[in-house]
Amino acid sequence: MLHVEFTTPLGARVTVDIADSRQLDATLRQYGRLGWTSGDVPTGGYQFPYDNFPDFDWSLIGARKWKSPEGEDVIFHRGHSYKIRVLEAVDSRKMKLPPAIKISRGAKNTDPAHVREKGEGEIEYVTLAIFRGGKRRENLAVPAQEHAEAAD
Amino acid sequence: MLHVEFTTPLGARVTVDIADSRQLDATLRQYGRLGWTSGDVPTGGYQFPYDNFPDFDWSLIGARKWKSPEGEDVIFHRGHSYKIRVLEAVDSRKMKLPPAIKISRGAKNTDPAHVREKGEGEIEYVTLAIFRGGKRRENLAVPAQEHAEAAD
Amino acid sequence: MLHVEFTTPLGARVTVDIADSRQLDATLRQYGRLGWTSGDVPTGGYQFPYDNFPDFDWSLIGARKWKSPEGEDVIFHRGHSYKIRVLEAVDSRKMKLPPAIKISRGAKNTDPAHVREKGEGEIEYVTLAIFRGGKRRENLAVPAQEHAEAAD
Amino acid sequence: MLHVEFTTPLGARVTVDIADSRQLDATLRQYGRLGWTSGDVPTGGYQFPYDNFPDFDWSLIGARKWKSPEGEDVIFHRGHSYKIRVLEAVDSRKMKLPPAIKISRGAKNTDPAHVREKGEGEIEYVTLAIFRGGKRRENLAVPAQEHAEAAD
Amino acid sequence: MLHVEFTTPLGARVTVDIADSRQLDATLRQYGRLGWTSGDVPTGGYQFPYDNFPDFDWSLIGARKWKSPEGEDVIFHRGHSYKIRVLEAVDSRKMKLPPAIKISRGAKNTDPAHVREKGEGEIEYVTLAIFRGGKRRENLAVPAQEHAEAAD
Numbered sequence: 001m002l003h004v005e006f007t008t009p010l011g012a013r014v015t016v017d018i019a020d021s022r023q024l025d026a027t028l029r030q031y032g033r034l035g036w037t038s039g040d041v042p043t044g045g046y047q048f049p050y051d052n053f054p055d056f057d058w059s060l061i062g063a064r065k066w067k068s069p070e071g072e073d074v075i076f077h078r079g080h081s082y083k084i085r086v087l088e089a090v091d092s093r094k095m096k097l098p099p100a101i102k103i104s105r106g107a108k109n110t111d112p113a114h115v116r117e118k119g120e121g122e123i124e125y126v127t128l129a130i131f132r133g134g135k136r137r138e139n140l141a142v143p144a145q146e147h148a149e150a151a152d
Numbered sequence: 153m154l155h156v157e158f159t160t161p162l163g164a165r166v167t168v169d170i171a172d173s174r175q176l177d178a179t180l181r182q183y184g185r186l187g188w189t190s191g192d193v194p195t196g197g198y199q200f201p202y203d204n205f206p207d208f209d210w211s212l213i214g215a216r217k218w219k220s221p222e223g224e225d226v227i228f229h230r231g232h233s234y235k236i237r238v239l240e241a242v243d244s245r246k247m248k249l250p251p252a253i254k255i256s257r258g259a260k261n262t263d264p265a266h267v268r269e270k271g272e273g274e275i276e277y278v279t280l281a282i283f284r285g286g287k288r289r290e291n292l293a294v295p296a297q298e299h300a301e302a303a304d
Numbered sequence: 305m306l307h308v309e310f311t312t313p314l315g316a317r318v319t320v321d322i323a324d325s326r327q328l329d330a331t332l333r334q335y336g337r338l339g340w341t342s343g344d345v346p347t348g349g350y351q352f353p354y355d356n357f358p359d360f361d362w363s364l365i366g367a368r369k370w371k372s373p374e375g376e377d378v379i380f381h382r383g384h385s386y387k388i389r390v391l392e393a394v395d396s397r398k399m400k401l402p403p404a405i406k407i408s409r410g411a412k413n414t415d416p417a418h419v420r421e422k423g424e425g426e427i428e429y430v431t432l433a434i435f436r437g438g439k440r441r442e443n444l445a446v447p448a449q450e451h452a453e454a455a456d
Numbered sequence: 457m458l459h460v461e462f463t464t465p466l467g468a469r470v471t472v473d474i475a476d477s478r479q480l481d482a483t484l485r486q487y488g489r490l491g492w493t494s495g496d497v498p499t500g501g502y503q504f505p506y507d508n509f510p511d512f513d514w515s516l517i518g519a520r521k522w523k524s525p526e527g528e529d530v531i532f533h534r535g536h537s538y539k540i541r542v543l544e545a546v547d548s549r550k551m552k553l554p555p556a557i558k559i560s561r562g563a564k565n566t567d568p569a570h571v572r573e574k575g576e577g578e579i580e581y582v583t584l585a586i587f588r589g590g591k592r593r594e595n596l597a598v599p600a601q602e603h604a605e606a607a608d
Numbered sequence: 609m610l611h612v613e614f615t616t617p618l619g620a621r622v623t624v625d626i627a628d629s630r631q632l633d634a635t636l637r638q639y640g641r642l643g644w645t646s647g648d649v650p651t652g653g654y655q656f657p658y659d660n661f662p663d664f665d666w667s668l669i670g671a672r673k674w675k676s677p678e679g680e681d682v683i684f685h686r687g688h689s690y691k692i693r694v695l696e697a698v699d700s701r702k703m704k705l706p707p708a709i710k711i712s713r714g715a716k717n718t719d720p721a722h723v724r725e726k727g728e729g730e731i732e733y734v735t736l737a738i739f740r741g742g743k744r745r746e747n748l749a750v751p752a753q754e755h756a757e758a759a760d
Contacts, residue, residue, distance in 0.1 A: 003155075003459075005469035010179060010212060011198070012190035013157035016173070021472070021487075028468060031173075038468035043566040046467070047535050060466060079199050110195040112266050114568050155307075162364060163350070164332055164342035165309035168325070183325075231351050262347040264418050307611075314668060315654070316636055316646035317613035320629070337627075383655050414651040416722050459611075461621040477624070477639075484620055494620035501720040502619070503687050516618060570720050 003029070009035040009079075015100035025139060029059045033093070037078060043114055045103070045127030049134030053101045056131070057142045075103050075128060082128045100132035154289070161187040161231075177291060181211045189214035189230060195266055197255070197279030201286030202255045208283070209294045215280070226256050227280060234280045251282035306334070313339040313383075329443060333363045340367035341382060347418055347432030349407070353438030357405045360435070361446045367432070378405050379432060386432045404436035460484070465491040465534075481595060485515045493534060499570055501559070501583030505590030510559045513598045514589070519584070522583035531559050531584060538584045556588035612636070617643040617687075633747060637667045645670035645686060651722055653711070653735030657742030661709045663752045666738070671736070682713050683736060690736045708740035 004016045004027055014036075018027050028038060046061060058064050063077035075082040082103045090097040107116045107124035116124040156168045156179055166188075170179050180190060198213060210216050215229035227234040234255045242249040259268045259276035268276040308320045308331055318340075322331050332342060344358045350365060361369050367381035379386040394401040411420045411428035420428040460472045460483055470492075474483050484494060502517060514520050519533035531538040538559045546553040563572045563580035572580040612624045612635055622644075626635050636646060654669060666672050671685035683690040690711045698705040715724045715732035724732040 001473045003471040003473075005471075007191055008176070010180065010190075011194055014173075014176065014190075015155040015157075015167075015471075017153045017155075021470075024464070024468070038466075038470075039463055040467060042467055042535055043568075044253070044535075044564060079194055079196075105503065106163060108196060110266055110269060112195075114566055117566060119606065159343055161330065162342075163344060164328070164340075164344055166325075166328065167307040167309075167319075169305045169307075231346055231348075258381070262418055263422060264347075292370060311647055312632070313638065314646075315648060315650055316632070318629075318632065318646075319611040319613075319623075321609045321611075383650055383652075412652060414722055414725060416651075457625045459623040459625075461623075471623075477622075480616070480620070480622065484618065493613055494618075494622075496619060498619055498687055499720075500687075500716060568720055585627060 004038055006031055006036040007037050007078075025060065028061075029057065029143075032059035032062040033064075035062055035064075035078075041077075041115075041128060044117075044130075046129040047134075048129060048130045048131045048140060049136050050098065050100065051134075051136035052140045053131040055141045057140060060140065061129075077128055080105055080126075080128075087132075098133045100130055102130050103128040156190055158183055158188040158190050177212065180213075181209065181295075184211035184214040185216075187214055187230075193229075193267075193280060196269075196282075198281040199286075200281060200283045200292060201249065201288050202252065203286075203288035204292045204300045205283040207293045208240075209292060212292065213281075229280055232257055232278075232280075241282075250285045252282055254282050255280040308342055310335055310340040310342050311382075314418070321440045332365075333361065333447075336363035336366040337368075339366055339368075339382075342415035345381075345419075345432060348421075348434075350431060350433040351438075352444060353440050354402065354404065354435045354440075356444045357435040361444060365433075381432055384409055384430075384432075391436075397415065399409045402437045404434055406434050407432040460494055462492040462494050463534075480594055481516065481532055484517075485513065485599075488515035488518040489520075491518055491520075491534075497533075497571075497584060500573075500586075502585040503590075504585060504587045504596060505592050506554065506556065506587045507592035508596045509587040509592075511597045513596060516596065517585075533584055536582075536584075545587075554589045556585075556586055558583060559585040612646055614639055614644040614646050615686075633668065635645075636669075637665065637751075640667035640670040641672075643670055643672075643686075649685075649723075649736060652725075652738075654737040655742075656737060656739045656748060657744050658708065658739045659742075659744035661739040663749045665748060668748065669713045669737075672746065685736055688713055688734075688736075706741045708738055710738050711736040 002018050002021055004018060004024065006014050006016060012152050016027060016031065018024065021142055026057065041061075048056065058075060061077070063075050066074055066076045066081070068074045068081065073084055075084065082105045085102045085104060087097075087100040087102055089099040104125045104127045111126055115126050117124050117127060154170050154176065154177065156170060158166050158168060160166055168183065169181060172178065174252055193213075200208065204267070210227060215227050218226055218228045218233070220226045220233065225236055227236065234257045237254045237256060239249075239252040239254055241251040256277045256279045259278050263278055267278050269279060271277050306321060306322050306325055306328065308328065310318050310320060312318055320331060320335065322328065345365075346383045352360065362379060365381070367379050370378055370380045370385070372378045372385065377388055379388065386409045389406045389408060391401075391404040391406055393403040408429045411430050415430055419430050421431060423429050457472050458477055458480065459478065460474060462470050462472060464470055472483060472487065474480065497517075503514065514531060517533070519531050522530055522532045522537070523529045524537065529540055531540065538561045541558045541560060543553075543556040543558055545555040560573075560581045560583045563582050567582055571582050573583060576579050610626050610629055610632065612626060612632065614622050614624060624635060626632065626638065638749045649669075656664065666683060669685070671683050674682055674684045674689070676682045676689065681692055683692065683745055690713045695705075695708040695710055697707040703760060712725075712733045712735040715734050717732055723734050725735060727733050
């Protein structure tokens with residue numbers, strides 16, 4: 001048996017028993033759709049392959065895509081709204097970086113120091129996830145069946 | 153099976169087993185009425201919809217409404233009394249904010265840095281919850297039956 | 305079933321299963337008599353009603369009363385000796401405070417910042433518990449039977 | 457029964473039950489191959505015997521050897537790439553140190569202070585593991601059967 | 609049933625089930641001989657009675673006595689070697705202290721601030737344990753049977 005530790009949107013700590021490790025992703029999706037999260041965001045944010053961005057299943061990390069009142073796509077995670085920023089490829093003599101999609105928000109004064117990253121000027125931000133390079137992993141995508149249902 | 157981790161008013165760490173995730177809210181209410189809490193207050197405080205304030209079920213987070221000796225409604229949570237502050241809507245050229253109810257208290261010197269928020273002057277405060285915007289969620293209200301009993 | 309997390313005097317982390325929440329206090333007492341503690345001391349110390357001090361059951365928090373070689377009553381908790389200080393009532397124009405009993409010790413340089421409180425001059429101290437105001441709670445007292453046995 | 461706590465690559469906290477402590481290493485290997493880790497890297501990094509480096513089983517700590525695009529062997533662990541550095545023996549009047557292999561990376565500004573080590577100049581780095589001295593422990597090596605399979 | 613949480617020498621977090629609290633010490637010894645530890649070293653180090661030093665069972669805290677290449681007895685615990693220092697009794701007008709045995713090591717720059725103690729000059733050290741005063745506790749000694757076996 002396996003046991004998955006979650007934090008609910010009310011902040012409650014709840015452990016869910018599952019019979020088999022093959023049920024893990026489905027369990028993360030099922031509770032993640034309700035905003036439940038397991039574990040902490042890694043420092044510097046989740047790192048996912050660039051090609052996973054278009055159909056990334058946000059429920060895997062307890063997040064969801066949401067259209068803000070201003071009509072902008074944002075990612076909602078544990079009470080915070082994150083913007084979707086496109087970082088173009090860098091190809092200079094000093095540095096070569098493939099293009100990336102960064103999911104980040106401005107830092108708040110209640111954010112602990114180790115999640116704040118220095119931006120331009122005095123701005124600090126917090127990164128939820130970055131999609132860059134790597135090789136697409138199918139298990140991170142919205143399952144095919146849900147795609148079909150969403151298209152009905 | 154699910155397992156809910158609580159901290160009791162004596163500070164003891166106790167996990168309660170429940171058979172089904174549908175029992176979770178009832179379990180939080182049952183132990184919350186005794187002042188048991190699960191997990192930590194999110195940084196910046198709990199965020200709830202504005203329309204949930206009038207009949208919010210404080211037992212869900214292990215808190216309770218209480219009338220202070222001065223006749224003021226306060227919220228009691230883990231040994232601290234929080235005041236209920238009404239924040240009026242802001243509608244200036246720089247900022248638009250809907251009205252809010254903020255549940256907060258002055259910071260004490262034993263409060264860790266990441267829960268302190270800067271207020272006016274040198275005052276620092278700690279927020280338990282803020283009710284602003286959003287859409288009312290029925291599951292956060294005192295259950296109807298209890299309302300009826302309370303009215304008897 | 306419930307599960308109570310303890311730290312033993314050797315620092316070991318041990319969880320004890322109990323069948324029912326009504327057994328919780330007896331379990332805290334049983335292991336507390338051996339110096340086992342559950343959870344952390346709340347920041348600022350435990351807060352108990354003033355009228356609970358005379359027969360407070362220190363085993364509930366894994367502490368015990370002890371007579372120091374100098375003949376002074378002290379409270380022993382997790383390897384530290386705390387003094388019992390009587391704080392008289394304050395009744396000035398600026399502040400009204402009922403009398404209190406404070407259980408505290410001088411800070412050591414290995415104490416983390418968030419448990420240190422500023423005292424007079426450069427002295428810092430750490431509070432285990434404060435008994436002030438409130439309404440006596442019978443469940444915090446040494447059980448009647450034990451009183452009788454102790455008197456035999 | 458034993459219970460092993462893991463963090464998955466998605467950051468989820470999952471506990472796996474095993475029947476016997478003799479299954480522990482096999483369980484760490486099985487999930488470690490998927491990038492699951494149990495516990496934290498010790499401060500200063502894991503310490504292993506020097507003679508374990510050539511066939512060290514990186515899956516035991518949820519890491520894997522990987523060839524970077526530049527053709528360099530690197531160790532991948534929880535989203536970070538670590539370089540393999542050879543430290544020659546020191547045999548001066550002030551200090552005697554046997555040769556070592558150090559697995560480390562440059563520090564990032566989101567790394568907490570207690571994992572950063574001062575290097576030359578203003579450079580700070582983070583150590584995953586150091587192989588120095590000691591006596592080879594067979595249980596840290598890639599199991600013989602896997603060696604055979606890899607050679608097929 | 610009781611559950612004892614350990615950290616293995618590989619840093620893995622493993623919980624061991626035991627049927628009865630009377631098995632606890634034997635379980636700590638059994639796994640402690642393998643270098644498994646339960647919980648953290650208390651701030652300031654473990655405090656044991658002075659008379660327990662000669663036959664203290666280091667396996668209870670996952671440590672072991674070891675003879676260094678220089679022929680000196682040292683205590684090995686979680687990857688660090690600690691020296692055994694004899695502190696003579698202090699009997700001045702300002703302070704009276706019984707003799708003590710202190711198990712400590714020099715601080716490393718990856719040690720967190722709350723375990724570092726100021727020594728003479730700029731030296732900082734970390735204490736694993738101190739044996740001073742108190743009354744010998746038999747349960748901390750190497751069990752008699754093992755003594756006999758060791759003497760065979």
